[in-house]
Amino acid sequence: MRLIKAGRIVDDRFVRVLDDAPIPEGVSAIIPASRFLADADEISRREGLTGVLWPNNRRVAELASHLPRLALVALVFPSFRDGRAYSQARQLREHYGFRGELRATGDILRDQFLFLVRAGFDAFEVKKDADAAVFAESVSRYSVFYQPAGDGRPSALRGRLARPNAASAQEFAATVR
């Protein structure tokens, strides 16, 4: 497993805390959702950066009030075919304005990298080393996007407004008999 952040493979400074293990003090830790919620105030006061591992079948609204105190939210793709966390990511970024690290975990292949970036993820736990190695190339696969999303890139619908229609007129002339 490789962690990608800022487009590069990096070491993970967050420790993954298991359900019933003690939460280490003074280090960056990712805590399972129900554990966190059961004790949110206490945990938020701990020394060290705190992150939450949020399951893909739970509304992010439940986490909303805690976001200001969280450095990281990790969302889950149990299978890469299960796209629920894309919606959660966009809601966290675009509706709740979460600015911390938004990490994609679980079953992720290189073919999802760009979708993940566009949905607002900025960190990726990648299971295949070969995929991690091509992250930068994979997310540059496309240069145009039709729809606005969490990454702030302009969409084609808007981008077109700034352009003249000269090209279109020539096209039309070519298609008509």
Next chain:
Amino acid sequence: MYLYDDFDRTLVAERVAEFRDQVARRLSGELTEDEFKPLRLMNGVYLQLHAYMLRIAIPYGTLSSAQMRMLAHVARRYDKNYGHFTTRQNIQFNWIKLKELPDAMADLASVKMHAMQTSGNCLRNITTDQWAGVAPDEIEDPRIWAEIIRQHTTLHPEFSFLPRKFKIGITAAAHDRVAVKVHDIGLRLHRNGAGEVGFEVMVGGGLGRTPFLAKTIKPFLRKRDILSYVEAILRVYNQYGRRDNIYKARIKILVHELGAEAFAKEVEAEWDTIKDGALALDPAVIANVAASFRYPDYAKREDNPPEFSQKRAADRRFDLWVKNAVSNHKVPGYAIVTLSLKPEGAPPGDATAEQMDALADLADRFSFGEIRVGHDQNLVFPHVAQLELPALWQALEAIGVATPNVGLVSDIIACPGLDYCSLANARSIPVAQELTHRFRDLDLARSLGRLHINISGCINACGHHHVGHIGLLGVEKNGEEYYQITLGGSSDEKAELGTLLGPAVPYAQVADVVEDVVAAYLELRERPDEIFFDTVKRVGVEPFKERVYAAH
């Protein structure tokens, strides 16, 4: 038709490059089939009984002659010289090789065609009226909205891994030629009391194992809000649609289980948070897309010119074809022509490469270079001058697409069935072929009037059998092919699901039984112009059952 700009071209080119890489990684074994399958499905590549199948997108059923020529090229170069037009306005090729696919995709991209999202758990082809832009009863051209929504839902980062496939249909005419009520989202453009044009939004329609008609969750939605509202529906579905059972994963199940009201509430709550954001469509954006649609430079022509009526009076066969296959156009002096891809004995909806090339030439000569594909698996020339109909008719006859059976008993909608499809339980094409033989007499077909037969080879209902006037569903019993028969379905604005007639009928008898059903109709109808659907509605299925099963 819509003119691609470099945004569109670039996206398609980048998609081709990505797919080429994915195929290479698959062929080398770097990607397992499990990992590759969703990727190839998102590019319209199925594995069928004999080979791979490629489903090419024909956005809202509109094709240029250049594109039709490219389809002919694909048929010849990469396939077995023919293609099949589908009930979602796309085209399928049944014999494509995976290793040649990237080249085929590159060829298609050169005429702005692609196979993006024609399969997979994502947004599929947005379908609309094959008479869009030219139908007299249309409020406005629904293709502009189909294009806006198509772009929005193409490679959408959030909605590329939905619980299941998602189909949107849009109609803008009084008569629904799109079957919007059996779509996941059905949109109906209409005018409200204040004269404003907007959308009725219906959700949760669908056929298959558990057929449902869509429920209206928003009677009137302003144009400005269409993208944000669709986004809200998709987000609710993406998060709460079932993922535990593929037979319960469509949005129709979610709407049914929550109830339409509760579902609508969820959508409204989500919509509230995004409706004034980046997805709100301002008039400039809409106008920009609309401006990218080109309409023909229609000449000023007399409507129903004397030469035309004289030709009809002089030639009975021509007149019968006009009565059947030619419809009124909103511009005087022009006509909408339907080309039947259902000649006697042929697989419904198929066209050979030769036919495609010929059709492209004819479209250039007679239809301003434009062709449409209907969900009924027929083609349309949408802009033909009435004066040119006689010449066109002769040319269409010469290539076998002028059978005057449009909308009649032998204009059958059928899925490929067990001859091609790995999901099928029974064959559908030979049943359709046999029925076209039984009903080859056009005088009989005309006397029966509008009569839609739909055949599906399995419960997935790609032949839309639930909404056929006569629906046939292929099932397997002890290794043999049987067919369940339903009567009285309808896919238009009076949409209804058909009622089961009786026990399933074996392959060898199904054509006989359909003939008996038709004979029963002739006996039961009140007047010659009471169509089959209305007779079933009036008397119910019992009188048919008595007559049909008594004979067997």
Next chain:
Amino acid sequence: MTSPLQQKLKITGPVVVTANRLGDGAVVYRTATGDWTKRLERAAVVTTAPTAAEMLSAAAADDVGAVGAYVAPVRVDPDGAVRPGNLREHIRLNGPTVALPVTLGI
């Protein structure tokens, strides 16, 4: 529709393992030596669930050779000829039961 691969293996007669060749989708059958052949007469025919399961497992792992492997019934005639065991397999081996469209004289 349940993929044959997911169905519980119930062998009631002779079977083969079949799939589609990766590169071109051609219908192929697993041989005794772990290859894929288009010729049904060269397919390995087995008659018990455990051997079928083992062969299927090996075939499925070989997904660079062929994809969508599953167990399909065959009939073995008195003279030893192996034939497809149902209509679906007959169609896979012999092609569609309807003639492919052909236009003459355009």
